[in-house]
Amino acid sequence: MLKVSKLSDYATVLMVRLAAEPQRVQSAAExxxxxxxxxxxxxxxxxxxxTAGLVDSFRGAAGGYRLALPVAQISIVQIIxxxxxxxxxxxxxxxxxxxxxxxxxxVRAPWQRISGAVVQSLSQIRLADMLAETPARPPPSDIAIQIHA
Amino acid sequence: MLKVSKLSDYATVLMVRLAAEPQRVQSAAExxxxxxxxxxxxxxxxxxxxTAGLVDSFRGAAGGYRLALPVAQISIVQIIxxxxxxxxxxxxxxxxxxxxxxxxxxVRAPWQRISGAVVQSLSQIRLADMLAETPARPPPSDIAIQIHA
DNA sequence: GCTAATCAGTACAATACCGGTCCTGATTGA
DNA sequence: TCAATCAGGACCGGTATTGTACTGATTAGC
Known part of the structure; x- marks a missing residue:
């Protein structure tokens, strides 16, 4: 049905949590x-x-995770x-x-183009956008996607 | 990995074949x-x-399938x-x-918006576009995609 | 140092989905 | 009537996903 895996979904949830307090180290349990x-x-x-470099990990007591990049620089496609x-x-x-x-x-060439289009549309959505939407704020503008090369 | 199923891939292949001879009835075996x-x-x-109404079926001897709509009116998203x-x-x-x-x-609201964006991008690609691309059998264009294991 | 907390890495079972096949019945042209 | 063809199921094996468990390595604090 063309969906992302649950793990990817969870990843966005966790990234949003980390993004809410970008400078604090939060443990996995927390x-x-x-x-x-x-x-x-x-x-x-x-x-x-x-492993992908999207979060920094800190071992040992009081260890945990923290965003490795500013929220404006992390896109959905990177998380997926x-x-x-x-x-x-x-x-x-x-x-x-x-x-x-x-x-x-x-149909190989068309599919490759389609894949590129999807990636491009996903790369336009950044963690900052998701964070801005989460408090049940109305989505301000639609995301315009240009497909035809 | 965010991919369509093989069956969807096959569907596009078959649709392109049907689109190449839009008025002829072709059997499944053919x-x-x-x-x-x-x-x-x-x-x-x-x-x-x-079932989805994208092709017309004809039963009995000399039966088969034929596109139900003009190629310009069928989008990838319908096939998927x-x-x-x-x-x-x-x-x-x-x-x-x-x-x-x-x-x-x-993250529910953001994901719904993302889904809409993907659907919109896919809906812009029509069977006619795929058909137009296919005759130009792409010579060995090096589309090297880096896999990060 | 010692200890507790925490991440890192691997392995593993259960489940669900997907891809592919087969069978039986209904419909149609010759 | 007969053969070709689609319709609509049921069915099964393989694989990916999901979730869990276990062991080891690293670090902070006392």
């Missing part, structure tokens, strides 16, 4: 309680975000790709040799 | 051979497309939704009551 998610799941998501890997609408959109039909496929 | 897909799979996809159901980036983007976190979720 974030889990605030978001009402299972601690092990939260730990897994945060680890992926840390941190959790799920590179976005591609079809297998062949991401790398070659994954599809046995590649040599006689009529 | 389309399967042309697209080098398994006949039962093709039959399943065509049935879904027929015919196969996978309504598009929504998260469960709660499509209908309520699907997520136990709904009452205390911070």
């Amino acid at each position: 974030l889990a309680e605030a978001a009402r998610l299972e601690p092990p799941t939260v730990a897994k998501v945060l680890k992926l975000l840390a 790709e941190a959790i799920e890997g590179p976005i591609g609408m079809t297998e062949c959109s991401r790398r070659e040799g994954q599809c046995s039909h590649e040599s006689h496929c009529d | 389309l399967a051979e042309a697209a080098r897909l398994e006949p039962p799979t093709v039959a399943k996809v065509l049935k879904l497309l027929a 939704e015919a196969i996978e159901g309504p598009i929504g980036m998260t469960e709660c983007s499509r209908r309520e009551g699907q997520c136990s976190h709904e009452s205390h979720c911070d």
